[in-house]
Amino acid sequence: MNILYKDFKNEPILDFSKEENRKKVFEALNKIKKNLNREILPLISGSRAQSINPADPQEIIATVSECDEKLTQKALEEAEKKFYSWAHTPVKKRAAILKKTAQVLRNKKYDLIALEILECGKQWMEADGDICEAIDFLEFYAQEMEILEEPRKLGGEPGQNNLYVYKPKGVGVVISPWNFPIAIPVGMIAAALVTGNCVLFKPSGESSACAFEIVKAFEEAGLPQGVLQFLPGKGSVIGKYLAKHPKIHFIAFTGSKEVGLEIIEAAAQTQESQHHVKKVIAEMGGKNAVIVDADADLDEAITGVLQGAFGYQGQKCSATSRVIVLQDNYEKFIERLKEAALSIKIAQAEDPGSFVGPVISKKAQEKIKQYIEIGKKESTLLVEREVPQKGFFVSPTIFIDVKPNHTIAQEEIFGPVLAVMKAENFDEALKIANGTRFALTGAVFSRSPKNIEKAVKDFDVGNLYINQKSTGAQVARQPFGGFKLSGVGSKAGGPDYLLQFMNPKTITEKTMRQGFSPETI
Amino acid sequence: MPKIEKEIQEFSKNLLAQSRNQIPSVFNKEWWIGKILDFSMKDKNFKLELFRFIDVFPTLTTNAHIRSHIEEYFKREDLRLPSHIRLGLLAATEGLTSTLAIPALKKNIHHMAKIFISGENTQDASKNLEKIWNSGIACTIDLLGEKAVSEKEALEHQKNYIELIEKLSELTPSWKENKSLDFNHEGRIPRNNISVKISALNSQISPVNYDESVSITKEKIRPIFRKAQEKNCTVYLDMEHYQLKNLTLSIFKSLMEESEFSQFKEAGIVLQAYLKDTEEDLKNLINFCQEKNKKVYVRLVKGAYWDAEQIWAGLNNWSCPVYLNKEDTDANYEKLSLLILENHHFIKPAFASHNIRSLSHAIIQARHHDLPQTGLEIQMLWGMAEPIKKALVSFGYRIRDYVPIGELVPGMAYLVRRLLENTSNESFLRQSFSDIKEEEKLLKKPGS
Numbered sequence A: 001m002n003i004l005y006k007d008f009k010n011e012p013i014l015d016f017s018k019e020e021n022r023k024k025v026f027e028a029l030n031k032i033k034k035n036l037n038r039e040i041l042p043l044i045s046g047s048r049a050q051s052i053n054p055a056d057p058q059e060i061i062a063t064v065s066e067c068d069e070k071l072t073q074k075a076l077e078e079a080e081k082k083f084y085s086w087a088h089t090p091v092k093k094r095a096a097i098l099k100k101t102a103q104v105l106r107n108k109k110y111d112l113i114a115l116e117i118l119e120c121g122k123q124w125m126e127a128d129g130d131i132c133e134a135i136d137f138l139e140f141y142a143q144e145m146e147i148l149e150e151p152r153k154l155g156g157e158p159g160q161n162n163l164y165v166y167k168p169k170g171v172g173v174v175i176s177p178w179n180f181p182i183a184i185p186v187g188m189i190a191a192a193l194v195t196g197n198c199v200l201f202k203p204s205g206e207s208s209a210c211a212f213e214i215v216k217a218f219e220e221a222g223l224p225q226g227v228l229q230f231l232p233g234k235g236s237v238i239g240k241y242l243a244k245h246p247k248i249h250f251i252a253f254t255g256s257k258e259v260g261l262e263i264i265e266a267a268a269q270t271q272e273s274q275h276h277v278k279k280v281i282a283e284m285g286g287k288n289a290v291i292v293d294a295d296a297d298l299d300e301a302i303t304g305v306l307q308g309a310f311g312y313q314g315q316k317c318s319a320t321s322r323v324i325v326l327q328d329n330y331e332k333f334i335e336r337l338k339e340a341a342l343s344i345k346i347a348q349a350e351d352p353g354s355f356v357g358p359v360i361s362k363k364a365q366e367k368i369k370q371y372i373e374i375g376k377k378e379s380t381l382l383v384e385r386e387v388p389q390k391g392f393f394v395s396p397t398i399f400i401d402v403k404p405n406h407t408i409a410q411e412e413i414f415g416p417v418l419a420v421m422k423a424e425n426f427d428e429a430l431k432i433a434n435g436t437r438f439a440l441t442g443a444v445f446s447r448s449p450k451n452i453e454k455a456v457k458d459f460d461v462g463n464l465y466i467n468q469k470s471t472g473a474q475v476a477r478q479p480f481g482g483f484k485l486s487g488v489g490s491k492a493g494g495p496d497y498l499l500q501f502m503n504p505k506t507i508t509e510k511t512m513r514q515g516f517s518p519e520t521i
Numbered sequence B: 001m002p003k004i005e006k007e008i009q010e011f012s013k014n015l016l017a018q019s020r021n022q023i024p025s026v027f028n029k030e031w032w033i034g035k036i037l038d039f040s041m042k043d044k045n046f047k048l049e050l051f052r053f054i055d056v057f058p059t060l061t062t063n064a065h066i067r068s069h070i071e072e073y074f075k076r077e078d079l080r081l082p083s084h085i086r087l088g089l090l091a092a093t094e095g096l097t098s099t100l101a102i103p104a105l106k107k108n109i110h111h112m113a114k115i116f117i118s119g120e121n122t123q124d125a126s127k128n129l130e131k132i133w134n135s136g137i138a139c140t141i142d143l144l145g146e147k148a149v150s151e152k153e154a155l156e157h158q159k160n161y162i163e164l165i166e167k168l169s170e171l172t173p174s175w176k177e178n179k180s181l182d183f184n185h186e187g188r189i190p191r192n193n194i195s196v197k198i199s200a201l202n203s204q205i206s207p208v209n210y211d212e213s214v215s216i217t218k219e220k221i222r223p224i225f226r227k228a229q230e231k232n233c234t235v236y237l238d239m240e241h242y243q244l245k246n247l248t249l250s251i252f253k254s255l256m257e258e259s260e261f262s263q264f265k266e267a268g269i270v271l272q273a274y275l276k277d278t279e280e281d282l283k284n285l286i287n288f289c290q291e292k293n294k295k296v297y298v299r300l301v302k303g304a305y306w307d308a309e310q311i312w313a314g315l316n317n318w319s320c321p322v323y324l325n326k327e328d329t330d331a332n333y334e335k336l337s338l339l340i341l342e343n344h345h346f347i348k349p350a351f352a353s354h355n356i357r358s359l360s361h362a363i364i365q366a367r368h369h370d371l372p373q374t375g376l377e378i379q380m381l382w383g384m385a386e387p388i389k390k391a392l393v394s395f396g397y398r399i400r401d402y403v404p405i406g407e408l409v410p411g412m413a414y415l416v417r418r419l420l421e422n423t424s425n426e427s428f429l430r431q432s433f434s435d436i437k438e439e440e441k442l443l444k445k446p447g448s
């Protein structure tokens, strides 16, 4: 079989069994704490908002000057001015800037880990993973664009030269979430930039300080001014304004299904002054299921489910939120899962032992708690734990005897809440797994080649994991993204991603003049 | 050839000659295991399917499941099985014959497991233990458990270890006195001896949470050490994956420093010669013992997770912690043996290997470092290399078997490791007893 990206080396995660690596994170945390309440500015100041530590809401990580519509419009005009020269900058140079940005992130790795821990409540290894992924996106898209840049010659007939090339679209928007505060925005920005577009970057308000670091990293790497415009502020203001804007060519969005669908709708309405159809690259939610087969290795399945469901408090679009267990294994599985969930440590992410930390905001905390109340009415509570009062903690929560149509088995909760269901056989398990509006990730723990084959064929997800947890996709190895209402089928970190930021162009030149052509002469 | 090397050659040739009169269970083709492993060594595809099947087998609770799995694993176009294996396996999938063939297959797999795992529980194993003792071999007991995914399971493991010490202390006193097993050069040594895995005791152990992992694991081990101190039992901390290596060392040293255990002379740790780090770790351990005035057991092994370490390092793009050349591991084993023997005032050596060359080197070097024959111990795995053990017993060496006890499901990981180890191309046992490699090549100084 032809292996793609065999030589692409992902940025290695840190080996925390080595003392020096642990020490550097502790040092970075201490350093950063002395220098908090960072000031974050867009191009020109507007109103102000704060980004806080979810484990300690008193601790202000950054004060953000928010953009309003007027500033946004100005940023857009500035970006437009730069488009021509950036689009004509050789790919080699654009790619080099990405690679340099990767190096900047690498150099700042420990500081960035510390910042993610404090601003977003990311656990140490989660934060490290996020930065590695960001670096991977930069390296990978740089490499991909160098390949895509080469015009492809089509057909071999004489007298005519047919070429197929890709051109940038124009100025676009990147709207990013807080849950992978560096990797996701870096991925979207890098893809848009390396393909020759200019970018208006609207980060989540909950990860403003991380977002600012991204902008600084691109700047440090030599990205020409104006190509990337930083627009901190409210999605309801800037996002809405830009999604409708006739001068915007594309919108790269990662976030909730609700906002994603709004953007798709807004973008679809062509304005009077608009000269193009807007492209939306949207990655939305998931309601990801894990199937535990009758012959599954339970040691593996339980650790995988626990990490998938509660890692980073379940705030990943790839998080495991449903488990479907074959009845032969059901009792044993829930018994062991329960004890396992009772054993994990709930603590702020600064604590390197934290398995479950605070969720991102008060609003998120309240929403998740509401779902837990619904779950209690619908099904049976298996695990709920005491959590610290300070900070936005929500207990890792498990429900059993959940029915496929229950609210907690259908809606994305984006928190540490897990619904366990029973299935009589593998076919039924697959049917339940496929029975939601989402199709992002899924996992199967099975040692039956036949059932694995069935899952490969019929488990409707963008990323299927076999005997592995449903989270943790790696650039190039596991291009990430889903379909149905999980997304538009764009796969970040894969071979098709960059294409969505470009318009293909076919060039046909008649090379025969006066009866001769390059082939005959 | 230097004098010492000559002595090693002489000793090892003799040992090999004596051993080759017999055949270890694993390679005995009279038995199903011998036949099936023999074929697996010839056909990689079959080996992969076979080991995967053995891995899943204990979780198959119904005959229907067994049947469908055999079909899925072995009824494949691309697998060409010799007729005796085909018939045995496929009979289990066909209507009429399956009623007979499935029980036969179950029996065969259980037999295979029983070669390496001595019983489902201590009660079960107690007869075996005495039998082993009567054949002139001491033991260290390992409890095979499920991976501890919760604190409940970890506490269960801890309780089992404490009970194990109790039970051993009731069992062993009635065993017959045996000079070479009961004494080292300094005096009487315990008959009770156990081997403990830290990952079984702390379900939340994780390198990133280093300090807390150390302190919590220590809390878990303390009662075991306490019981061991009370009942006169040796406790080894086994060495697991590389990710737990530094933790294991820290935990061990930190416990040794506690005043409660200042008089506990029966603690030991395992070091793996396949790791590039180990020389440094051993030197640090020796310094530690020197400074703190301690004497501990060190069991020197090559390492049981060679394949896995490579895979993990590969997946993470980490530099590989293990040597990639078998000879480098063997050479390192000899280097570390020497370092241990040079420091036998701080380290009580146990050489755990089935490799005649590696053992002979340690035995001869011990003589040159004024360590009496009873000052060292040879350790091997139960169910392996029986002929070598027998020969060494007849030479008067103290042999200790590593005897696992536990049920089949949680024992699978151990069983599969043993099957891998025995059938690996690089395995000394395979080369000696299955491939019948020439003596010169088997016994030559590694790296020469």
Ligand SMILES: Cc1cc2nc3c(=O)[nH]c(=O)nc-3n(C[C@H](O)[C@H](O)[C@H](O)COP(=O)(O)OP(=O)(O)OC[C@H]3O[C@@H](n4cnc5c(N)ncnc54)[C@H](O)[C@@H]3O)c2cc1C
Pocket (backbone or CB within 6 Å): B237, B238, B239, B240, B270, B272, B274, B299, B301, B302, B303, B304, B305, B306, B322, B323, B324, B325, B326, B327, B328, B329, B352, B353, B354, B355, B358, B379, B380, B381, B400, B401, B402, B421, B426, B427, B428, B429
């Ligand atoms: C009493 C006892 C206790 C044990 N406790 C532990 C323990 O706590 N932790 C642990 O990890 N193991 C432990 N072991 C297992 C031990 O590591 C293996 O049994 C041992 O590696 C087999 O080595 P050998 O010298 O018998 O055989 P040999 O055939 O000489 O060596 C095989 C070993 O060489 C190494 N090797 C194989 N191929 C290569 C290669 N290409 N490059 C480099 N190295 C290679 C591997 O370590 C392999 O296991 C224990 C063994 C015994 C006998």
